Structure formats: structure tokens, C-alpha cells
Amino acid sequence: MRRRFATVVGLGVASALVLSACSDSGGDGGGGGGDDTFRVAAFTAGYGTPVGKSTLDAFVERGEELGWDVTLYTSDFDYDKINTDMQSAITQGVDAILAGYPDPRQIQPMVAAAQEADIPIFSIDGGVEPNEDFVVDVTTDQDQIAELSVGALGEAMGGLEGKDVMVIGHDPHVGISTRSRLAVEMLEEGGATIAGGEIRQVLAPGTSQEEALKFVTDYLQANPEGLDGVWVGWDHAAVGAAQAIEEAGRDDIFVTGVDAVGIALAEIEKNGPFVATVVQDWPAVLDEVMGYMETFADSGELPEENFVETEVTLVDRNNVADVEPTDA
Amino acid sequence: MAQTEAPPVVAPATPSDRTSFTALLWQGGTLLALVVLVILFGALQPDAFLSFGNVRNILAQIAILAIIASAQTVVMVVGDFDLSVGVTATLAGATAAALMIDGWSIPLAIVAALVVGTLVGVVNGILVAYMNLSAFVATLATLTSVGGLAFIVTDGTTLFGMPESFEVIGQGRPLGLPLPIFFAVIVCVVVWLVLKFTTIGRRWYAVGGSAEVARLSGVNVRLARFLAFTVAGFVSAIGGIILVSRLASASATSANNYMLLAVAAVFLGMTVLRSGAANVGGTLVGVGIIGVMSNGLNIVGVSAYFQQVFTGLIIIAAVTLSALKSRSH
Numbered sequence: 001m002r003r004r005f006a007t008v009v010g011l012g013v014a015s016a017l018v019l020s021a022c023s024d025s026g027g028d029g030g031g032g033g034g035d036d037t038f039r040v041a042a043f044t045a046g047y048g049t050p051v052g053k054s055t056l057d058a059f060v061e062r063g064e065e066l067g068w069d070v071t072l073y074t075s076d077f078d079y080d081k082i083n084t085d086m087q088s089a090i091t092q093g094v095d096a097i098l099a100g101y102p103d104p105r106q107i108q109p110m111v112a113a114a115q116e117a118d119i120p121i122f123s124i125d126g127g128v129e130p131n132e133d134f135v136v137d138v139t140t141d142q143d144q145i146a147e148l149s150v151g152a153l154g155e156a157m158g159g160l161e162g163k164d165v166m167v168i169g170h171d172p173h174v175g176i177s178t179r180s181r182l183a184v185e186m187l188e189e190g191g192a193t194i195a196g197g198e199i200r201q202v203l204a205p206g207t208s209q210e211e212a213l214k215f216v217t218d219y220l221q222a223n224p225e226g227l228d229g230v231w232v233g234w235d236h237a238a239v240g241a242a243q244a245i246e247e248a249g250r251d252d253i254f255v256t257g258v259d260a261v262g263i264a265l266a267e268i269e270k271n272g273p274f275v276a277t278v279v280q281d282w283p284a285v286l287d288e289v290m291g292y293m294e295t296f297a298d299s300g301e302l303p304e305e306n307f308v309e310t311e312v313t314l315v316d317r318n319n320v321a322d323v324e325p326t327d328a
Numbered sequence: 329m330a331q332t333e334a335p336p337v338v339a340p341a342t343p344s345d346r347t348s349f350t351a352l353l354w355q356g357g358t359l360l361a362l363v364v365l366v367i368l369f370g371a372l373q374p375d376a377f378l379s380f381g382n383v384r385n386i387l388a389q390i391a392i393l394a395i396i397a398s399a400q401t402v403v404m405v406v407g408d409f410d411l412s413v414g415v416t417a418t419l420a421g422a423t424a425a426a427l428m429i430d431g432w433s434i435p436l437a438i439v440a441a442l443v444v445g446t447l448v449g450v451v452n453g454i455l456v457a458y459m460n461l462s463a464f465v466a467t468l469a470t471l472t473s474v475g476g477l478a479f480i481v482t483d484g485t486t487l488f489g490m491p492e493s494f495e496v497i498g499q500g501r502p503l504g505l506p507l508p509i510f511f512a513v514i515v516c517v518v519v520w521l522v523l524k525f526t527t528i529g530r531r532w533y534a535v536g537g538s539a540e541v542a543r544l545s546g547v548n549v550r551l552a553r554f555l556a557f558t559v560a561g562f563v564s565a566i567g568g569i570i571l572v573s574r575l576a577s578a579s580a581t582s583a584n585n586y587m588l589l590a591v592a593a594v595f596l597g598m599t600v601l602r603s604g605a606a607n608v609g610g611t612l613v614g615v616g617i618i619g620v621m622s623n624g625l626n627i628v629g630v631s632a633y634f635q636q637v638f639t640g641l642i643i644i645a646a647v648t649l650s651a652l653k654s655r656s657h
Binding site: 196 | 381484489571580581623631
């Protein structure tokens with residue numbers, strides 16, 4: 001009995017030591033900080049995505065450099081966890097909240113708690129239209145993303161008229177869902193037909209490369225002459241689509257993606273079916289949000305407009321060598 | 329004095345039981361389902377579905393699932409199950425990718441990845457066999473921790489840029505067939521041979537039938553369960569490495585989905601045998617059903633959302649059938 005007790009205590013002490021060794025203490029801001037320390041609770045449910053992780057990590061780093069006390073809450077698209085964590089953070093007292101790539105439809109409990117406690121929520125890519133839940137939401141222009149990527153696909157296919165294009169999306173993601181629908185509209189307006197009649201939905205972004213690979217492989221099996229292009233709402237799935245086309249030995253079907261992650265840039269450089277992607281300038285978006293938050297931290301002043309759309313850039317074979325991957 | 333339960337005595341079935349149409353349907357229901365799916369999709373899209381190219385596609389698409397499902401089969405033979413086979417495959421694949429990108433040679437990176445997968449299996453085995461945690465709790469815990477380790481290894485991003493020769497493992501096509509099919513066949517045959525013809529295989533079945541009876545028969549039940557989880561970790565790692573090679577990339581969640589599909593395949597396969605025990609042949613039938621359904625529904629143009637619903641319904645049907653069969657025994 002005594003031995004077992006000692007083992008349990010030992011395991012407890014060891015666990016505490018491991019946890020303290022693994023924790024990002026936040027340096028100066030650790031230990032709760034003084035009363036003057038600007039305390040921020042940041043969250044993202046998309047920490048498993050390269051862009052989500054790199055942007056939120058950069059926010060924490062830069063916030064701590066500014067002397068803020070930043071706590072980051074993450075999940076793998078589990079908004080129940082996010083709402084619970086953030087409600088606890090709000091109860092413990094924070095000065096501001098940073099919402100990283102939130103789905104505004106799924107954070108209402110947290111928003112209600114923040115509004116009750118009068119805590120402003122600054123957002124990165126929190127939707128495609130103005131939303132009163134946020135004091136500001138800085139995002140990218142989905143219209144422009146769809147326009148540039150559809151344009152690049154059309155150019156590679158030699159025009160849209162009469163072409164069959166598969167569109168691969170992921171409706172749970174507001175941004176991807178929006179640009180996918182915009183792309184469908186633009187493709188159909190240009191005279192293209194949507195292969196399969198509707199947007200093919202990937203179930204999980206984490207396995208999207210394999211899912212898209214299967215979509216395109218199976219579709220080509222049934223319709224070898226029924227595909228001229230694949231428009232994909234994000235790069236990882238686009239890489240899978242390109243791989244399926246290469247494996248089918250086809251050089252007359254083209255793919256575009258969105259995000260400009262490293263693996264997509266490498267595919268574009270290969271001169272294969274992957275012809276273009278779109279870079280959303282998340283570092284610039286982060287700069288803008290940091291600016292608003294610094295102003296608020298210094299003077300309590302909130303942004304004048306609550307919805308800001310930033311410009312995006314097309315990446316193709318002409319400029320791919322000059323573009324930094326967004327997940328580097 | 330400890331009392332032990334006698335092994336259940338199964339009354340010999342009468343010839344009429346054995347030969348009745350219902351019994352045949354009962355026995356061969358899962359296999360029949362596979363045949364029905366093939367006929368159905370073959371009728372809907374005869375040129376596309378039944379072509380050699382598509383059969384090859386289906387085999388390629390189910391190869392990795394077959395490997396991971398055979399890992400799950402081993403654990404389910406001993407009466408447990410392993411929720412961590414998917415994340416173990418992910419972590420092993422990510423480890424191989426990270427090491428190769430860091431300049432390790434391909435063989436060394438693969439060996440390291442296999443060691444990582446085996447270690448996860450060892451941890452599961454210790455937790456379940458020696459610390460008496462339920463397999464559900466233990467493997468749920470490792471699922472969470474190993475999932476976190478995969479994020480750490482990949483740094484949350486997608487690893488790519490492995491040597492091109494590594495990609496042969498997942499993308500090579502000897503005799504016109506994707507290499508993962510050959511790996512799947514080898515793994516499944518080896519697992520089948522071990523289960524069928526080796527002492528440890530028979531011990532696993534004995535433990536799965538009744539751990540207490542096995543113990544009284546002189547079987548080291550703890551060691552048997554420990555080895556089953558260890559083997560599952562090793563085999564899952566093989567699946568993860570092949571997947572990374574197939575995709576030429578590794579992410580933090582790339583093989584996670586395989587866990588549920590593997591469990592479903594094994595459950596489907598358990599209905600094939602009269603005993604209701606997990607078995608490699610049955611698992612392959614289950615894998616076949618999942619693969620044919622996914623491919624067929626894609627070809628017919630059914631959305632992924634409905635595909636998920638159908639997969640769930642098939643799992644429910646299989647588990648219900650399995651439960652009814654064991655009740656009838």
C-alpha cells in the first residue's frame with residue numbers, strides 16, 4: 001500500500017515536472033503578470049492546419065515580444081472545447097480575445113460570454129461578411145481568390161467554354177465554402193460544366209489529399225474524356241487531384257489550389273498539372289490585426305470599421321520562385 | 329477456492345440447421361453483401377466499374393486499409409481493440425518523412441518509423457496486459473498522446489521533399505499493379521499464417537475465446553495480449569510508411585481515419601466465421617466492402633456525406649449480425 005502511494009506521488013511529481021518543462025511559460029508574461037499586463041486569450045480550432053498553426057504561433061510570439069500575456073487555446077476543429085476553454089479564460093479575466101480562423105456559426109457561447117464581460121474579439125478570417133460579434137475581422141477577398149484561380153484554370157484549359165471542371169470544396173470551412181460557390185458561379189458563367197453536377201465535398205481537411213486523389217481517380221475511371229480541369233478550394237486537396245491526374249498519365253487536365261503552401265509551390269514548379277494557387281497574405285493580415293490590438297492595448301480605442309478584406313496574389317509558374325510558402 | 333467457468337458447450341447442430349437457406353444466408357451474409365455491391369455497381373456503370381483499370385484502382389485504394397485492418401484483426405482476435413492504429417500509422421509515417429528530410433537514409437528512416445510504431449504497441453500492451461487498463465481507455469489515451477506527437481513531429485505542417493526513390497514504395501507499379509497491393513498481400517498472408525499455424529496465433533485465439541480458460545490451460549495471457557498490441561503497432565507502422573510514400577507527403581493526421589474503417593472491416597469480417605471470431609479472411613471481405621462501396625459511390629457520383637452514412641449503416645448491420653450470431657451460439 002505504501003509502495004503504491006509512493007508510486008502515485010512519484011508519478012504525480014514526474015508529471016508536474018514534465019508539464020512544466022513542456023509548457024511555453026511566456027517568459028516575462030508568465031505567472032499572471034502585473035495589473036498593467038495586457039492579457040490576451042487567443043484561440044483557433046484550425047491549429048492542425050499549416051496556416052492556422054503558423055499564424056497563431058506568430059501571434060503568440062509577437063504578442064509576448066510586446067510584453068502581453070498571451071494564452072493560446074487550440075483544438076482540432078472541436079468548437080465545443082474552444083467554447084469551454086474560452087469561457088473559462090473570460091471568467092478568469094482577459095483584456096482581449098484573438099479569434100484565429102473561427103467559424104462564427106460555432107462560437108456563439110464564447111461570444112455571448114465575451115460580450116457580457118465587455119471583452120472585444122479581434123478576428124483573423126472570421127467569415128466573408130461583416131459580423132457584429134467581432135470588433136474587427138480582417139480577412140482575404142474571397143471574390144478575388146475565386147476570380148484569380150478560375151482565371152488561371154481557364155487560361156490553362158484554353159478557355160472555359162465547353163469544359164468540364166470538377167470543383168472540390170469543404171463546406172464546414174466558411175472561406176472555402178464561399179470561394180467554392182463563387183468559383184462554380186464563375187465557371188458556369190464562362191460556359192463550363194461542373195463535373196458530377198455539384199461540388200465534391202472533402203470530409204476532413206487533414207486527409208484531403210488522399211480524398212481528392214480518390215475523387216479524381218474514380219471520376220476519371222468513369223469519365224476518361226469528361227474532365228478538363230479541377231478547381232480546388234485549398235492546396236492539400238489540390239495536390240491529391242494533381243497526383244491522380246499524373247497517375248492516370250494525363251497531361252491535358254489542369255488543377256488550381258489556394259493557400260500557397262510549400263508542397264503546392266513545389267508541384268507548380270514541377271510543370272505538372274498543378275498550374276496555379278493563390279497566396280493569401282496572412283502575415284499582412286496578422287500585421288493589421290496586431291496593429292488594431294496594440295492601439296486597443298495602449299489607448300482602449302477600437303477599430304473604426306469591423307470588416308477588412310485584404311488583397312490576394314496569384315501564384316503560377318511565372319512567379320512561383322519568388323513566393324515564400326505560407327506554412328514555412 | 330476460486331471458481332472457474334467451464335468453456336461454453338456448443339451443442340452440435342443438426343444437419344437441417346446447417347443446410348437451411350437461412351443458415352447459409354446467416355453465414356455468408358457479409359460475403360453476399362460484397363457480391364451484391366459488385367453486381368449493383370457493375371450494373372450501374374458496367375464499363376467503368378468492372379474494367380481492369382478500376383479493379384486495380386480499388387485494390388490500390390484498399391491496400392493500406394487492408395494492412396491497418398490486419399493489425400486491428402490481431403488485437404481483436406484476443407478480444408480487445410486498438411483505437412490507436414490510425415494515429416500510430418500517422419506517427420510512424422511522419423517520423424520516416426521527418427528523418428528522411430533531415431538527411432537520414434531511407435532504410436534507417438523506415439526502421440526508425442517501424443520502431444516508433446512498435447513502441448506505441450508496446451505501450452498499449454503494457455497498459456492493457458500488465459496494468460489491467462481496459463483496451464478502450466488505454467488506446468484512447470495513446471490515441472490522444474500519439475496524435476499530439478504526430479503534430480510535434482510534423483510541426484503541424486505538411487512534410488514533403490523525401491527522396492524520390494522512397495516514393496517507389498507507394499507509387500511503384502511492378503507488373504502494372506501498384507506496389508502497395510503487393511505489400512498488403514504480404515502483410516495479410518503473414519498475419520494469416522501467424523494466426524492460423526503458429527503457437528502464438530492459437531494462443532491469441534484461445535485468449536480471445538476465454539482468457540480464464542486459456543490461463544488455466546497454461547497460456548501466459550498477459551504476454552499474449554502484450555504481443556498482440558505490439559504486433560498491431562508494428563503492422564500499423566508499415567501501413568503509415570506506405571501511405572506517406574503513396575502521397576509523397578506526411579501530415580499530422582494523414583492516416584487517422586483508418587482506425588474507424590479498420591474496426592468496421594474487422595467487425596464485418598467477424599460475421600464470416602461461424603464462431604464470430606476476428607479473422608484475416610473475413611477482414612479482407614470487410615475491407616473489400618468498404619473499398620467497393622467508396623469507389624462505386626464515387627463513380628456513380630454520390631456525395632461523400634452519403635458515403636459516410638452508408639459506411640455507418642454497414643457497420644451497424646455488421647455489428648448487429650455479429651451480436652445476433654454470438655447470441656445464437
